[in-house]
Amino acid sequence: MSDELFPRERAEIAPGAVHLPDWLAPDAQRRLVAACRAWAAPPAGMRTVGMPGGGRMSVRTVGLGWHWYPYGYARTVVDGGGEPVKPFPDVLGRLAHDAVTAAFGAPAGERYDIALVNHYGPGASMGLHRDADERSAAPVVSLSLGDTCVFRFGNTATRTRPWTDVELRSGDLFVFGGPARLAYHGVPRTRPGTAPPDLGLTGRLNITLRVSGLTG
Ligand SMILES: O=C(O)CCC(=O)C(=O)O
Numbered sequence: 285m286s287d288e289l290f291p292r293e294r295a296e297i298a299p300g301a302v303h304l305p306d307w308l309a310p311d312a313q314r315r316l317v318a319a320c321r322a323w324a325a326p327p328a329g330m331r332t333v334g335m336p337g338g339g340r341m342s343v344r345t346v347g348l349g350w351h352w353y354p355y356g357y358a359r360t361v362v363d364g365g366g367e368p369v370k371p372f373p374d375v376l377g378r379l380a381h382d383a384v385t386a387a388f389g390a391p392a393g394e395r396y397d398i399a400l401v402n403h404y405g406p407g408a409s410m411g412l413h414r415d416a417d418e419r420s421a422a423p424v425v426s427l428s429l430g431d432t433c434v435f436r437f438g439n440t441a442t443r444t445r446p447w448t449d450v451e452l453r454s455g456d457l458f459v460f461g462g463p464a465r466l467a468y469h470g471v472p473r474t475r476p477g478t479a480p481p482d483l484g485l486t487g488r489l490n491i492t493l494r495v496s497g498l499t500g
């Protein structure tokens with residue numbers, strides 16, 4: 285952002301985990317928000333996920349390519365109406381290629397085939413967890429749109445400290461792979477009302493791109 289007192293800079297948060305501020309230009313952010321609206325629409329649209337313990341996640345989520353449910357992936361909405369999941373769009377494959385290249389200097393060897401789109405309304409959060417349902421070690425690519433959030437990036441051994449809190453703003457890219465691929469991470473809070481005013485988005489959208497390592 286041009287009005288920053290100090291420009292935000294690329295930072296390695298842990299070995300294998302890279303934060304690239306302002307990676308998406310405002311136009312690219314607007315196009316992605318428009319696409320997310322279409323991806324969020326039914327059938328197989330955004331929903332809150334019911335957890336095995338009986339609780340419900342506070343974010344709303346939709347999968348493209350593969351449908352995520354606790355704890356696995358399917359081609360249909362197995363924990364809902366049974367509809368087929370929407371296809372994984374080429375545009376997100378290209379974005380994943382460019383993101384991994386920007387983070388690590390070379391693309392991942394595998395084809396990205398999952399997008400999980402999360403929407404955080406006021407008060408929504410995500411507890412510390414690992415992205416461990418994929419059968420691939422390819423890096424997870426995370427794109428943030430709308431409200432700023434606190435992204436907590438921890439360690440691979442425990443759900444507790446040490447961790448680093450990073451502010452993710454609209455347009456930021458975060459990639460975690462290699463020794464950080466299975467690190468615990470989460471979103472303790474968002475900062476409602478901090479989205480760029482001309483983005484036309486209330487709340488926060490996060491898109492993670494992943495390699496499933498699954499066939500079928
Ligand atoms: O919203 C975020 O920044 C993180 C989302 C996340 O960890 C996930 O979808 O697994």
Ligand SMILES: [Fe+2]
Binds near residue numbers: 414415
């Ligand atoms: Fe995650």
